[in-house]
Amino acid sequence: MTNIFSTKRGAKRRILTVAAGIAAVASLAVTGLAGASSASATQAKPAKPTVVIVHGAWTDASSFTDVEKILTKDGYPVLDFANPLRSLKGDSEYLASFLTTRTTGPVVLVGHSYGGAVISEAALSDPDVKSLVYVDAFVPAEGESLLDLLNSAGPVDPTQLFDTIPYPGAPEGDVDLYLKKDAFGPGFANGLSKAEQASYYAKQRPITFGAVNEKASATQSWKTLPSWYVAGTQDASIPLALQLKMADRAGSTVTEVKAGHLAMVKEPKKVAKVIETAATSK
Structure with a gap:
């Protein structure tokens, strides 16, 4: 039961x-x-803008290592562009392709030395680029080359500065330019320790003579985009007066730092601060 x-x-x-x-x-x-x-x-x-760093000639992205550490710690995505240093037109077109395929959302472009000319040419290809930051950089106007700008500040004797090396497939008469050892320390890496100078000299990236002699196009993004300029007061590669002239012409907000041509190595905190100011600007 x-x-x-x-x-x-x-x-x-x-x-x-x-x-x-x-x-x-x-x-x-x-x-x-x-x-x-x-x-x-x-x-x-809102996501923070991606910072795309475009190195110049005779160096590579490693010169921005300390700047990148600060930006990354502060929450900014950072990408390094491997600048080919072959021709202004070709390098700019490659950067345009890089921006299209490797970035989404707002972008801050940072250019050092020759990289300044490259970002000026390429930035308008991507509507997501919101601002430009020049670090000891060339900011040419239409029809100007880097050599034109340097010669405007005083005659330049390439034979005293460069070792020339032929490269495969070069247009007739073109060569790769390496900075001579006697010119590298005092002219390019002044203000750094002997050990740092030796390290950067050993891994310098060459640029073609054709690239430094190539005229800038009419498409210069500094005419329409807001820009910031970090000027090394002890720069022995681009005289301070020339830097300030180019920055003034571009309407850039200028920050002067006591440094040579590699201001991002000598004063990474100040350079990072300028980049973050550009990133947060409206």
């Missing part, structure tokens, strides 16, 4: 188990909704 009390106790246990399950599901649902709401709020927060 079935025990009615035992049956009732079993039914009660089943009801309590079902109730507990419903409560657990409800709790998960509430937690899930709260998490979704939180995630939505996180996603809604």
